[in-house]
Amino acid sequence: MIKAGVVGGTGYTGVELLRLLVAHPGVELSVITSRSEAGLSVAELFPNLRGHVDICFQMPQLDDLRECDVVFFATPNGTAMSMVPELLDAGVKVIDLAADFRLKSPIEWQQWYGIEHTCPEVLEEAVYGMPEINREKISKARIVANPGCYPTAVTLGFLPLIEQGLVDDQHLIADAKSGVSGAGRGTSIGSLLCEASESIKPYGVNGHRHLPEIKQTLKWVSGHQVGLTFVPHLTPMIRGIEASLYAVLKSDQVDLHSLYAQRYQDEPFVDVMPEGSFPETRSVKGSNMCRISVFRPQQGDTVVVSSVIDNLVKGAAGQAVHNMNIMFRLDETMGISHVALLP
Amino acid sequence: MIKAGVVGGTGYTGVELLRLLVAHPGVELSVITSRSEAGLSVAELFPNLRGHVDICFQMPQLDDLRECDVVFFATPNGTAMSMVPELLDAGVKVIDLAADFRLKSPIEWQQWYGIEHTCPEVLEEAVYGMPEINREKISKARIVANPGCYPTAVTLGFLPLIEQGLVDDQHLIADAKSGVSGAGRGTSIGSLLCEASESIKPYGVNGHRHLPEIKQTLKWVSGHQVGLTFVPHLTPMIRGIEASLYAVLKSDQVDLHSLYAQRYQDEPFVDVMPEGSFPETRSVKGSNMCRISVFRPQQGDTVVVSSVIDNLVKGAAGQAVHNMNIMFRLDETMGISHVALLP
Amino acid sequence: MIKAGVVGGTGYTGVELLRLLVAHPGVELSVITSRSEAGLSVAELFPNLRGHVDICFQMPQLDDLRECDVVFFATPNGTAMSMVPELLDAGVKVIDLAADFRLKSPIEWQQWYGIEHTCPEVLEEAVYGMPEINREKISKARIVANPGCYPTAVTLGFLPLIEQGLVDDQHLIADAKSGVSGAGRGTSIGSLLCEASESIKPYGVNGHRHLPEIKQTLKWVSGHQVGLTFVPHLTPMIRGIEASLYAVLKSDQVDLHSLYAQRYQDEPFVDVMPEGSFPETRSVKGSNMCRISVFRPQQGDTVVVSSVIDNLVKGAAGQAVHNMNIMFRLDETMGISHVALLP
């Protein structure tokens, strides 16, 4: 059994990670930490875990975490980087669900996150944990930077087009819609039911932190800087991201559906939908699946891709467990093959 | 492996049963029938099942169903009774998720459901499938009548009080709130998002079909006819039932929390909440748990019980699988120990 | 034109009051105050008011408020009582939408609200602003205590029964369901969309602040102390309260529907629904109407009443404007005869 620790388990990413880990046949959950809730029973904070977890949140102590085989960070940005070097030194593998190790450039990180990066050497070593493009590196990694939710949906949607150089990659458009859980469990007026339900709005149009992350990955894939307009929208639902992607095709001679079907045929967590069908976020609610459809309306020169995930699973906790499975040579789907909850 | 068949798998009870059965380690799903959707791939109708189920709906044929060890009926009321006798004759066990075998009196059945009962002899044999009161009988049953959703929440909430004769059982009040999935997947204006969201309303005040079912069970328990006012409310959410129950205590000398805790201490799917805490339906979303709290406001003579379930799991498909586990001597919790999806 | 001031206009009660006042033909909105948002344009905080209001929030100053004919308090509990005496002295009429002047006993007020009452003499003078029982007094009042949202729905629902002494008033049950806006615009985890949507739960079972307010009014009406169990439920919607009320009839000889129809026939904002129909909260969304149905299930001895309001209108801002209309001898329905928004 893999001994797992979770640092910062009081947010939505944390509780979702706990839901997955407590039922994972290869994992023993040994430590959960929270500065604010130390001493509180996990099941008291999250009543869905009553009967499944009987440990309490404890203060984050390196000594306890060093006993783990793997430590997940589900902390605010900037927290993981203060503890990771010592954990790596102790031989503990780390999966960071926050953004600390996602951007390769510490300068860019500081620009977007407003904090100086304190361990650029770990940044260099960290592997971007998107199995569909980095499986090999993940399997050997000591530290994995788990991708952001929007970047997961957008990148998987664009990937086959960019890999094959089929579109004008200087004018990519990503119009993404996320459920409110993406904003976290912190109290903010904008996340109140009375503010966020029965309404939809764009936000972060002039620059969202996930923009440089997506562009970084697409640059790795294409070999050059891409141009991307990324507009997220706050959508009146709890879970789910739908990303509608638009690009201008450079050639007429391409079977888009086959392209996607082949690219993802061996991927356990990417499902290319039948031609003409539309993915909906509820088809992945609670599951680790990304479902994708690709269209070419009126046989014009514009390709439209729709990609859906559960932001808390494939976009966070599920992908983290997937990474863990790869890092520890477990069956990749172990513990994350849930059927989505529908309706 | 138990070979299972599902008759009428196109409603919400059906898809939820499929979600549970495809992941159940002791079951092989061998037949799914639907008159209206025969020939259609199950995963096309329910995209959450893509990758988990690869069979198609087929016409209901007795020959196919006779090959099963157990057949679940997730059909409209009145359908199961036309096929059940032949299945029982063929040695197949039956679990009916509709109402055909819930009321012991065929006359009462006809009054409430408007159809003549065609196999009263099976009615007599059928066991009411509420494990918390009928475990022994269920284990020997050939046919189980799976309880209704409201009756499950209300009966488990009243049970300890009625068993012990602690309240005036001629003036019981059950104020129940159900998510819209309780109304099924049929098209009706009242179930449209634009009609049912952002609103709550009572319905069926003058007589809901679940009233006689609840009263029948409470009569078994108490030994005499009870008086019950049952008011269901359509609540703007997909899943979940909360039943707030009210009764006047006959005695001051009772520790209500201990009573409930002891009554349910060995029940895997009834969770008595800590004193002073409130159950919420989201704490059981997608899980087979019933969570209950009991209160005595201002130490007065009125007891208040709040009981929550997921109407599609503990109130339907999950309880059906629980019954199957008991009938086939499997571990009772096999395949139905999901952690609720929160948020 | 009546010059109106609003103290504390940044909550949901405040913005709803603004919606009504800016379109009221007899009112000129002259001052809006907010300590936290002083200097901010009202329309910047509440974009629905863009083009309708062009003033800014200002610090609460008695000098400005003394220029008003009427001042509405939409402040947290305990604020109004510190300013009201001086406003009354200056000849300004006051309508308090908070709870400061609702309970007649300063001792009881302190018990339930945890603050000592600083002007018990004003408390004595204050009129409970429920037009259906206090119209005459309201018309002469200098200060009106606007009723709470739950008390409005529950009291109007029980009123005809209690006035006529038709039920056992020692065992009244009020099972109420409120939209999340009842919890206000303050940030609390429990009001987040991800916590409050797709779920329903009871709360405050052991004692909600609206309990003594309801009991006080029913005592005025009945002439003696009543027994009431009041259980509020947080319901996944923005607006609306539905109260299901239960009581045991003392006599068989009563035409309940006629009783209610006659009691409310001259009331502009209470609508007794046709026999057999069910009120739904969406039928009053954005309107000042209370709709009520009364039932006697199976002709038993238990009466069931369902009463619905929009908690922000009839349960707060609309009732406040109704009170203002009465106090200033305007047509009672002026400015508050909106058709509910459906769907």
Added chain:
Amino acid sequence: MIKAGVVGGTGYTGVELLRLLVAHPGVELSVITSRSEAGLSVAELFPNLRGHVDICFQMPQLDDLRECDVVFFATPNGTAMSMVPELLDAGVKVIDLAADFRLKSPIEWQQWYGIEHTCPEVLEEAVYGMPEINREKISKARIVANPGCYPTAVTLGFLPLIEQGLVDDQHLIADAKSGVSGAGRGTSIGSLLCEASESIKPYGVNGHRHLPEIKQTLKWVSGHQVGLTFVPHLTPMIRGIEASLYAVLKSDQVDLHSLYAQRYQDEPFVDVMPEGSFPETRSVKGSNMCRISVFRPQQGDTVVVSSVIDNLVKGAAGQAVHNMNIMFRLDETMGISHVALLP
């Protein structure tokens, strides 16, 4: 007083039209027709209208409608064209909220709507009822084709850019999100709360009926055929459309915010938001306003416009009343200046 008739008032467009007309100071509602509900009281079907409307639905009879000054059609597509010629002959003005007179080409109409157009001569005469581009023609029109909901949001959003020829109009992108009321009050599984809530999905990607309508208007404005990719999304809310629009700028030298502010400065129902702020659909819920923001992310060459309306008001009934006001020389804002309901 203008005598108004409504044909087909049983859908969501119909009930919204009734909400506006019953409170309109210049209108007397004299006839409402419905084949399916003839004889039923309007207030019985739509309880929000109780106390505001006391007439019944009647069978559509030309004799009754000829007595009106104006007749609104809120019927399924293809119905209006069978009655309009005779009404026009009788001197009745007509506003069609369906699509019968929106597309100028009867051939194109047949392609998209699958029905042969029966009065192409009226088609030629009909004025496209978007006041912001056709005010003069509307004021003289006998028949107005009220725009579709998506076309209203998308066209107003693109208008200043296209009028000035500032963008590559061969690769316009419109990613639109609509509440479920856009699908109407008809029963379809996809509009059930359990199917449409807690989920978002694209639909109609390969060709939605509103595509040719938008392209027709933009062609009028630009003088040539435009290229547009239009992707609508079903969004889990009742009301509201948000359209995010993307285009590549042809020049660097443009102050986008000023362009929009000037274009719409005299329009009573288009509100250009302050720079940097985001429109949200709830800011227009129940109101006739369109709110628009324009962005140029990272000062790149892509312009992003976000445009929000209430699909049932500015996108249907409100715009229809606006057209009526113009046709009858009333104050343009009469009866449609409601403050949006927030929260």
